[in-house]
Amino acid sequence: MNIGFYLLDVEQTNKKHQVILKCINELYAIRPYDNIVLFNNKFSTVDPDQKYYTLHISEAKYFKGILFVFDIKSAMLTKSFPASKKQILFIDKPEWSEKRDVPYMFWKHIYNHEDFELITANETMEKLCDNCWRKPLSNLKDLNGEQINAVLQKL
């Protein structure tokens, strides 16, 4: 299976990025025969444990596989990608309610996009997503390789 992670501006100081990189390495340990790729535009971090391939984000457009995205900015860029089998949008905060002057249709075209599946970071977000958009594919108790693997098995 081809599994991609789309992550913009990877920073050493960004805790969320560090958790995601750790999660990708754990996923590789679970699925050593799969192609696991990190798409990034800037990689300013040291990952001594790196087991994944890295490619520039421009390569993600024609990536044929499952693509994970972790924020709205990324989802905006990836939603029109023609090749990915499915995109999985990770939601850990209600971005729509933090930017309430953005048109509803902008959010709808992402959260209700038929190529996206939603996964949430906690039970509150799961309920909120179900209330506002649609039922998420999965709620992760923790962002780690095992949980991501469980999401992949649900597809």
Add this chain to the structure above:
Amino acid sequence: MTKTILINDAKSNAAKSINKYLLEHFGQDSDYVVLFNVFHQKLYQAHQTKKPNIVVWALSEYTQEIHDYIVEFSSLVKIILLIDTTIIQPDIIQFLNQSNVKIILDKKTKSKLNNPIAEYDQLYEDSLFFDQKKERNNKTLILLSKNNTKNLETIKLPTEIKEVYNMVAIGNPEYDSPINLGVFHYAELGEILSDFSAVIDLDNEYRLECQACSIPYVRIDDDFDISNISSFEPDVDNINECTYKYFVNNNIIPFIRK
């Protein structure tokens, strides 16, 4: 003899719809030349070069320029003023009542203007609201009030999501809630409404639009309880006559042709 109609573009939905149907009608008529543009700071030039017989302008675009134009030319040119917003200054009401300007009045503005040539209460743009068969999402849409105090008083839902109550809100960024999904444009409202299973419209502005999309329109009365919705407004009987197209064709066009 060919007549020239000058129509000023405007930002309000009412003006846009009325202008659209005027353009649609007179644009195909060889007896009329239609000038459609944003005429701010170009009105006098357009008057000198194109000699309009009729000028259509919206109050929401009212400036000193159109005011002066009315003073100078309202006896020579048929000036039609669309009252699409509330007039705050009483001296403008007095001025318009004493002038020769022809008024189209939105009654919701509650402006006390004498002898309008046409008036309306609720109209909708039927070309945007038609999708009655779309699959619904079992959610209720709250169209927020422009007055946020009213939102806070009416929508008494917990701010913490402890259960899925399938309600979302749009239309006022001031309403601080995780179920507030942003703002909307009127042109997109048809597409938005046709997703939902019921609508709570706090300002009572979009009843016709909801009916056109076949969406139950929740009654907001003294017994209104957002957690237990049981009462809906009945359909308006003559909805086909409540469109901008019908209004323009039956009230404004005959007057211009007179």
